Each structure stands twice: as structure tokens, then as C-alpha cells.
Amino acid sequence: MTGSKKKTILQAVGVQRLVIIGVLVILFTFFCLVSASFRKYTTLITMASYMYYTMLMAIGVTFPLITGGVDLSIGTGLVCYSIVGSYLMRQMGLPIGVAMAVTVGMGILFGFFNGVIVAKLDLPPFITTLCTMMIVRGLGSILTNGMTGVWPMAGQEGSWVRDLLRYKIGDVTYPVGMVIILFLVLVMSVVLNHTRVxxxxxxxxxxxxxxxxxxxxxxxxHIMAYVISGFFAGLAAIAYACTFTSITPGTGAGLELDAIGGAIIGGTAMTGGSGSIVGTFLGVCLISLLKTGLPNIGLQANWQQIITGGILIVAVTIDMARRRK
Amino acid sequence: MGEIILTMEGIDKTFPGVHALDKVSMDVRRGEVHALMGENGAGKSTLMKVLTGIYQKDAGTIVFEGREVRFASPREAQSAGIVIVHQELNMMGHLTVAQNIFIGREPRHGLLIDDASMNEEAAKLFAQLGIEIDPRETMSQLTVGKQQMCEIAKAISHEAKVIVFDEPSAALTDTEIDQLFRIIRDLRDRQYGIVYISHRMDEIKRITDRVTVMRDGQTVGTLVTAECTKDDIIHMMVGRVIFEEPKTQSRVPADAPVVLRVEHLNAGRMVRDVSFTLRKGEILGFSGLMGAGRTETARALFGADAKDSGDIYIDGEKVNIHSPKDAVRAGIGYLSEDRKRYGVVLKKNICENSTLACLQNYVKHGSLIDGEAERKVTQRMVDALKTKTPGVDQLVMNLSGGNQQKVVVAKWLISNSKILIFDEPTRGIDVGAKQEIYELMNRLVQEGKSIIMISSEMPEILRMSDRIIVMCEGKKTAEFDVSTATQEKIMNAATREIAV
Incomplete structure (x- = not known):
């Protein structure tokens, strides 16, 4: 806030975000105390890996959410774009730089496609992006003849892309991707609050x-909101490809829900008009923490879903109550 | 008053089926507040929409600052210097005050918006207007009055020369109105031309220099406010010849039993201490201007909106109505002014619509709908009401407005309503079908039903009602037997100054 009068820390950070930070600290401490396996450094690295692509999707999808829309196509889109990128490298022998550009470019293209349909044809965003979600799910398999996607492994040419997220010195892995994420959070906060877009x-x-x-x-x-979402889905596609050894065509449905959930927990209203990138960041942190922490205290995947769903309801209820005041 | 800055001459505008503006003329001078008055539907808003580029005129000329202009969009009118402060405020509640004022033309440093200088500029505007509003405040946090001040600031920042206020005081408190008037006087002194649309007679006297009256899409004339009386203005507003014969006297016998008695009904701002009675076989007209609280009274009576207090007696017995379901059970039927939203289900057929309010009477074997019985009763209604349709299976959306209205009537007759509330019964219905609806209403009261009719059309009120209640700003301001009612008397009560 340039030139604004002094605000208290509470006002600057926002009540909802402070609550999430509090919950994060409490949960983190709780998991550390209860579970010996959670306390390990490698667990944190696993958590960070999951966070990269979810976080990227979430930052992007915050923009359509703020317009009062949604983008459901980012999950299957991510898988489609990264498989096409892999195909270009492995089958056509193109350099990784081209593959990365095409991966992100496809994200931008489908974002633009969504945006035009929503903004020009006035179709509901839910329906539009649901259709795109199905289209890209099928398209990935068709373009690559149903091949599994694989991005360069350690030791192979182009494996530096994996080092962008996890840098290994000796036996220790450093989650350097977090630096990129924090940088993007900062940049997109400025874009959201201080540019015309x-x-x-x-x-x-x-x-x-x-x-x-x-x-x-x-x-x-309006179109720009979806282009931003698509662009970040493209970035997420690269992060996803670098996190896993192989990518199965036709998967990815459901990944977008973690991202959207994170944004909403972070205070972005589904009704549009308000939201923040920092909030989205914290929301995804919370979801990631649950996803990593709960198995470590013996609760299985199904329980994570139930708990995440419950937290979403609580977050939205608090948000609605605050709005009605 | 300075020289003429804006002249509208012979403006004509026709919408399908309505001649909304018929050679309307009006001029605005620098440094004057020019009132635009007229009943609802007289064409005031349409004229202002033509002026500000929201509608395109069919004929006529607009001369602004000596040049003929034709605005294709509000944007063009804005940059020429004509802005409108809408009754419904067009604000983005999530953005700050300054962000709202400068939306679409933000000052920038490269890619970044320069919020600091925006806030400064906004602060200057407010200082000019003598208002205290923090430009950094989120818009939705402000009162309606302050939001309106922001709209005015926005108008001035566009370097407007003519500012149109469309019923600006409707949602304001008295202190806010005083402040608004101070600002308007100030703008006048600074040689702005101001058009002020309002129904409040006392405000016209307080704030305006001239007044132009419109009626039925035509200009009746322009008066200098200081030289005319309220009666002059009212006479111009209603001074039409009524073609249809008004009722000369009530046809309700003096000893007809009271079927409905409402005592001290209160519901929100729009219904304040309303009491009235309705006799068997009577048509009770509710007159008043838009926003007088008539529909709100009907909705509170019908249980569609919550009541704050008040008692309702039907056939002398007190009834508790908390929901439309209670009202229907008590024998009240409500025909909404917005038929397509609240009256009928457009994509269902006549049969399904007719039994909607009492479907529980048309089931067999526990829960299956008895199609046969449903069709029979619907057919009987179609015959009785002379609904024009190829059959009861016809979708309601394929019927004309008048016939749709009959389907709604059928719905309430089938559910045995004794009291029917017609809210603007002939809105959106063409002239021939109007006649039929009137005949139908007359037949219903002869058969012993009782009708409350809310209408904004003066001829309709005088032609149909046995007794007339006039409302203004949520209060009942007058009650006339039709034999003593005149247009002037009704309009006088509908625009009465409210002494607070």
C-alpha cells in the first residue's frame, strides 16, 4: 500500500490470514510432537514437492476465482501439457527449452480459449472449464498416442530442470523451488493489487x-484472468513433470480441487471481488500440511479428504459470516 | 441562471408497443437546478437515458454547448461532459473510493498503478466538495449517502458540465439530504447545469430553479419554481382527460361484511403503521408512486416478507400469517407485478400452473398426481375465465400477457382464495386484453370475492376501485371513496411532504 496511512499488523495481514498462520503453526507443532516420521527432513522435502505444482495452479486459479468464475481445466490440463512436452523431447528429439515453452504455451492457449468463451460468448465459467477439462484430458492421449510422459531424469540431458526445484549437494536435498514460489507470490501480489490487470x-x-x-x-x-490461470497451469505442468518419474495420460482430474480449495481457504470468495495471493499461498500450505501430516499420524488418504472438505466448509462459513456483517 | 448549455428538441423514442417519448423538449442552463417531474412511466428516465447515450433517439436533436451531439454510449456522453448519478449506484464495492472514482483511467508509473496520486486527487475532489471521505476506504463500507457523494466526485472529475441526478434522495437520511443539497447548490454556483429528478414536492421547492413536467411521454411545460405552487405542478402532472369512464360511486353495499382488517402493519422502512379494511365484494385500490410501499405492504400481508408488527383479521378472526403458505390457507391469493418471475412457471403448462398452489388436493394413491382431476378443474377454469389457448397442455410461455394473468387468477380460484391481491394487474398487457382483465375483476367481486388492486395507473385506479388508499413513503396518507376521489387529490396525497 503506497502512501497509505499506518495500519496495524492485524489489518495489514488480515484476520483470516492470521488465523490460517495460527492453524499452520499449531498443526505443524502437533504433527511434529505426535509423529516421529513427520519430524524428518525428507518429509518436509516430500511436502514441498507436492506444494510446487499445487501452489502454481492455485496462484493462477485465484484470478478467475476473483472474477467470480472458476477454472476446472487446470488439473487435467497440467497432465496433458507435460505429456506433450515429454513427447516433444523423447519422440521428436527437441531440446528441453522448446518442450518447456510448448508446455507453458499450451496452458496459455487453453486459458485464452476458456477466457474467450466465458467473456465473449458469456457461457458460465463452470461449464466452460468443465468442458475444457474433458477436452484436454482426451487431447493429451491423442497427441502422444497414449504414451506415458517422462521428463529428463537425474544424469540425463536437461535434468537441470529438476534441480530448479530440488537441488542436491551430496546427500542433502534443498527445496530451492520454494524460492521461486515465494518470488512468484510476490510478483503476482503486485500484479493483483497494483496493475490494471x-x-x-x-x-x-x-x-x-x-x-x-x-x-x-x-x-x-476478463480473458486475461483465464490466460493467467492457463499460464500457471503450464508452469505447474513443468513442476509436476519434475516431481514424478512418469505421468499417465488421462489423469490429473481432481488436482485442480486442491488448488481451488487452497485459494478459498486463503480467503478468495467464490462470489468474486476479493482474494489475495498471500492468502492462496497460506491456504495451499495448510492443505499440503494436512496431506503430508495426516498419513504420518496413521490417518489414511480418505480421512485427509474428509478433513480437507470439513476445513473448506469452515473457511467459507467464516468468510460468509464476515461478509454479511 | 446563465446561458443555455443543453437543448433537447422534439425527442422521439418508440419501443415495441410503446411510444415512450413523443416530441419531448427541454433545455438546461448553466448554473441552474432544473427539476424533471412526472408520474411513473411519464418518460423521465427514458429521456435521460437518451441524453446520456444509453438509448438512441428515433428523432429530434440534442444541442450541447452550441453543437449538435449524438452519443453512442455513456462513455461518449461522459467525455463530452454529461454524466448521470444513477438511482441504483454503480459502484464496485470491493475497491476503494479512489479506485472507483478513477476506474478505467488510472494514473500509472510504467506498468504499476499510481495509487498514491489517485488518493491525492480524490482527496482534492472531496475537499472541493467539502465532504469528508477517506479515499482509501473500501467502497462497500460507506453509507449509501456517502457512496452517492463519491459518484458526484466521480462526475466532477470527468469535468462534467451537466450532471443528472436520478431520484438522488430516495435512499438518504435527512442529514444526508441536507448535505446533498448543500453540494448541489454549490455546484450550481459554480455554473454546472443540473437536472434533478424527484417525486418529493418539498425538495423541488427547496432546491430547484425551474421545473419541467412530463406526462405520458410528452412535455407538458416548464415553470419557474419560485412562481408556481404545488397545485400547479400536480395539475400539470395529472391533467389528462380520462377516456374510460371512472366509477362514480362504490358498488359495495354499506352493510357488506368486512373480510379483511389489517391493523398497524409494520415491515421494514417501506411499511409503516398501515391499517385498512376490505369488504366483501369490494375492489380496494392502492395508489401511489413507485417506492411508496404498496407492494411491500402486500408482500408483508401475504407473508412473503417478514412483518415487524401488526395484526391481521380475516372474517373478524385474528390470523397468524408467517409465510405465503399461511396466507394461502387463510384464503389470500397474490398476483405479483412481476408475473414472469413470481406469478407463473413459464416452461410448464397451464394445468401444472393452475394447480400449483393446492397440488395436495390433486393426488391419488398417496402421492401420485391425479392428472385427470387436474385437467378437469383446469379446463373448467379455462372456460370460465375465457383463457385463449388451444388446450390445457399449452406451455404458459406461449400465452399472451393477458392470458398468463388469467392462469394466475385460475391458480388462486382453484385454491379457494377469497381475497385476491392484484399487483399492477395490467402491466405488460395490451389494451384489448386490459379490458378483459377489468371485466374479469368485476365478475370476481360480483361472485363475492374481494380484491386489493395495486396500480400506478391513475385511470385504472379511478375506473376500477370502490375505495382508494394512497400511500407515500411507506405510510398511508389518504383514503377516499371513489365518489369523492379526483386525480389531483390522489396525486397530492401521493407526493405529500413528510414532516419528520
């Missing part, structure tokens, strides 16, 4: 008609 995306979610009456080309900025 961000300002108009918030305005679209707040009152689209009023923005139109102010003489702003609403469709253009």
Missing part, C-alpha cells in the same frame, strides 16, 4: 456492469 479483474468480480459503464473493455481483461 489485477484492478480490473477485481472490478469484474465486484460489479461487471459498473466497470462496463466506466468505459473499460471488460472482455479483454
Amino acid at each position: 489485477g484492478r480490473y479483474i477485481i472490478a469484474i468480480g465486484s460489479n461487471k456492469e459498473a466497470l462496463k459503464l466506466s468505459g473499460v473493455n471488460v472482455a479483454r481483461w
Whole structure:
């Protein structure tokens, strides 16, 4: 906030975000105390790996969410884009730089496709991106003849891309990807709060008609929200490919829900108009912590789902109650 | 008052089926507040929408600052210097005050928006207006009055020369109105041309220099406010010849039993201490201007909105109505002014619509709908009400407005309503079908039903009602027997100054 009057830390960070930070600290301490396996460094590295691609998707999807829309296509999209990237490298022998550019480019392309349909044809975002979700799920398999995607492994040419996220010195792995994530959180916070794209995306979610009456080309900025989401799905595709050894075509459905869930826990309203990248970051941290912590105290995957769902309901209820005041 | 800055001459606008503006003329001078008055539907808003580029005129000329103009969009009108402060505020509640004021034209440093200078500029605007609003405050945190001040600040920042206020005081408190008037006077002194649309007669006297009255899409005339009386204005507003014969006297016998008595009904801001009675076989007209609280009274009576207090007696017995279900059980049927939203289910057929309110009477074997019985009763209604349709299976969306209205009537007759509330019964219905609806209403009261009719159309009120209640700003301001009612008397009560 440039030039604004002094705010207390509470106001600056926001009550909801402080609550999440509190919950994060408590949960983290709890898992550490209860589970010896959780206390290990390698567990933290595993958690970070899961966070990379979820976080990237979540940062991107925050923008359509703030317009009052949603982007369901990022999960299956991520798998599709990374498989196509793998195909370019392994079957066509293209360098990894081209593969990465195409992977991200496909994300941007499908984001633009979603944006045009939502902004120009006025279709509901839920339906539009649900359809795109199905289209990209099928498309990945068709383009690559159903081949499993594999990105360069350690020792192979181009494996530096894996080092971007996890840098190994001797036996110790450093989660350097977190630096990239934090940098992107910062950049996208500025984009959301201090550029025209961000300002108009918030305005679209707040009152689209009023923005139109102010003489702003609403469709253009509305499309941008989905392009940003697609771009980050493309980045997430690279992070995903670098986290796992192989990627199965046709999967990925459901990954977007963790990202959307994280954004919503972080205070982004499904009704549009408000949200923050820092909130999204914290929301994804919470989901990731549960996903890693719960198995370590003996609760299985099904329980994670139930608990995550419960937390979402609580988060949205708190948010709605705050809004009604 | 300065020279003329804006002239509208012979403006004509036709919508399908409605001649909304018929050669309307009006001019605005620098440094004047010019009131635009008229009943609902007189064409005030349409005229202002033509002026600000929201609608395109069919004929006529607009001359602004000596040049003929034709605005294709609100944006164009804005940059020329004509802005409108809408009754429903067009604000983005999640953004700050300054962000709202400068939306679409933010000052920038490269890619970044320069919020600091935006806040400064906004603060300057407020200082100019003598208002205290923090430009960094989130818009939704402000009161309606302050939001309106922000709209005014936005208008000034556009370097407007003519500012149109569309019923600005409707949602304001008295202190806020005083502040608004101070600002408007100040703008006038700074040579802005101001158009002020309002129904409040006392405000017209307080704030305006001239007043132009519209009626039925035409300009009746322009007066200098200081030289005219409230009666002059009212006479111009209603001074039409009524073609259809008004009722000369009530047809309800003096000893007809009271079927409904409402005592001290309160519901929110719009229904304040409303009491009235309805006799068997009577048509009780509710007159008043838009926003007078008539529909709200009906909705509270029907249980669609919560009541704060008040008692309702049906046939002398007190009834508790907390939901429409209770009202239907008590024998009340409500025909909404917004038929397509609240009256009928458009994509269902006549049969399904007719039995909607009492489907429980048309089931057999426990829970299956008895299609045969349903069709029989619907057919009987179609015959009785002379609904024009090829059959009871016809989808309601394929019927004309008048026939849709009959389906709603059928729905309430089938569920044995004794009291029918018609809210704007002929809205969106063409002239021929209107006549039929009137005949139907007359037949219903002859058969012993009782009707409450809410209508904004003066001829309709005078033609149909046996007794007339006038409301203004949530209060009942007058009650006339039709034999003593005149347009002037009704309009006088509908625009009464409220002494607070």
C-alpha cells in the first residue's frame, strides 16, 4: 500500500490470514510432537514437492476465482501439457527449452480459449472449464498416442530442470523451488493489487456492469484472468513433470480441487471481488500440511479428504459470516 | 441562471408497443437546478437515458454547448461532459473510493498503478466538495449517502458540465439530504447545469430553479419554481382527460361484511403503521408512486416478507400469517407485478400452473398426481375465465400477457382464495386484453370475492376501485371513496411532504 496511512499488523495481514498462520503453526507443532516420521527432513522435502505444482495452479486459479468464475481445466490440463512436452523431447528429439515453452504455451492457449468463451460468448465459467477439462484430458492421449510422459531424469540431458526445484549437494536435498514460489507470490501480489490487470479483474468480480459503464473493455481483461490461470497451469505442468518419474495420460482430474480449495481457504470468495495471493499461498500450505501430516499420524488418504472438505466448509462459513456483517 | 448549455428538441423514442417519448423538449442552463417531474412511466428516465447515450433517439436533436451531439454510449456522453448519478449506484464495492472514482483511467508509473496520486486527487475532489471521505476506504463500507457523494466526485472529475441526478434522495437520511443539497447548490454556483429528478414536492421547492413536467411521454411545460405552487405542478402532472369512464360511486353495499382488517402493519422502512379494511365484494385500490410501499405492504400481508408488527383479521378472526403458505390457507391469493418471475412457471403448462398452489388436493394413491382431476378443474377454469389457448397442455410461455394473468387468477380460484391481491394487474398487457382483465375483476367481486388492486395507473385506479388508499413513503396518507376521489387529490396525497 503506497502512501497509505499506518495500519496495524492485524489489518495489514488480515484476520483470516492470521488465523490460517495460527492453524499452520499449531498443526505443524502437533504433527511434529505426535509423529516421529513427520519430524524428518525428507518429509518436509516430500511436502514441498507436492506444494510446487499445487501452489502454481492455485496462484493462477485465484484470478478467475476473483472474477467470480472458476477454472476446472487446470488439473487435467497440467497432465496433458507435460505429456506433450515429454513427447516433444523423447519422440521428436527437441531440446528441453522448446518442450518447456510448448508446455507453458499450451496452458496459455487453453486459458485464452476458456477466457474467450466465458467473456465473449458469456457461457458460465463452470461449464466452460468443465468442458475444457474433458477436452484436454482426451487431447493429451491423442497427441502422444497414449504414451506415458517422462521428463529428463537425474544424469540425463536437461535434468537441470529438476534441480530448479530440488537441488542436491551430496546427500542433502534443498527445496530451492520454494524460492521461486515465494518470488512468484510476490510478483503476482503486485500484479493483483497494483496493475490494471489485477484492478480490473477485481472490478469484474465486484460489479461487471459498473466497470462496463466506466468505459473499460471488460472482455479483454476478463480473458486475461483465464490466460493467467492457463499460464500457471503450464508452469505447474513443468513442476509436476519434475516431481514424478512418469505421468499417465488421462489423469490429473481432481488436482485442480486442491488448488481451488487452497485459494478459498486463503480467503478468495467464490462470489468474486476479493482474494489475495498471500492468502492462496497460506491456504495451499495448510492443505499440503494436512496431506503430508495426516498419513504420518496413521490417518489414511480418505480421512485427509474428509478433513480437507470439513476445513473448506469452515473457511467459507467464516468468510460468509464476515461478509454479511 | 446563465446561458443555455443543453437543448433537447422534439425527442422521439418508440419501443415495441410503446411510444415512450413523443416530441419531448427541454433545455438546461448553466448554473441552474432544473427539476424533471412526472408520474411513473411519464418518460423521465427514458429521456435521460437518451441524453446520456444509453438509448438512441428515433428523432429530434440534442444541442450541447452550441453543437449538435449524438452519443453512442455513456462513455461518449461522459467525455463530452454529461454524466448521470444513477438511482441504483454503480459502484464496485470491493475497491476503494479512489479506485472507483478513477476506474478505467488510472494514473500509472510504467506498468504499476499510481495509487498514491489517485488518493491525492480524490482527496482534492472531496475537499472541493467539502465532504469528508477517506479515499482509501473500501467502497462497500460507506453509507449509501456517502457512496452517492463519491459518484458526484466521480462526475466532477470527468469535468462534467451537466450532471443528472436520478431520484438522488430516495435512499438518504435527512442529514444526508441536507448535505446533498448543500453540494448541489454549490455546484450550481459554480455554473454546472443540473437536472434533478424527484417525486418529493418539498425538495423541488427547496432546491430547484425551474421545473419541467412530463406526462405520458410528452412535455407538458416548464415553470419557474419560485412562481408556481404545488397545485400547479400536480395539475400539470395529472391533467389528462380520462377516456374510460371512472366509477362514480362504490358498488359495495354499506352493510357488506368486512373480510379483511389489517391493523398497524409494520415491515421494514417501506411499511409503516398501515391499517385498512376490505369488504366483501369490494375492489380496494392502492395508489401511489413507485417506492411508496404498496407492494411491500402486500408482500408483508401475504407473508412473503417478514412483518415487524401488526395484526391481521380475516372474517373478524385474528390470523397468524408467517409465510405465503399461511396466507394461502387463510384464503389470500397474490398476483405479483412481476408475473414472469413470481406469478407463473413459464416452461410448464397451464394445468401444472393452475394447480400449483393446492397440488395436495390433486393426488391419488398417496402421492401420485391425479392428472385427470387436474385437467378437469383446469379446463373448467379455462372456460370460465375465457383463457385463449388451444388446450390445457399449452406451455404458459406461449400465452399472451393477458392470458398468463388469467392462469394466475385460475391458480388462486382453484385454491379457494377469497381475497385476491392484484399487483399492477395490467402491466405488460395490451389494451384489448386490459379490458378483459377489468371485466374479469368485476365478475370476481360480483361472485363475492374481494380484491386489493395495486396500480400506478391513475385511470385504472379511478375506473376500477370502490375505495382508494394512497400511500407515500411507506405510510398511508389518504383514503377516499371513489365518489369523492379526483386525480389531483390522489396525486397530492401521493407526493405529500413528510414532516419528520
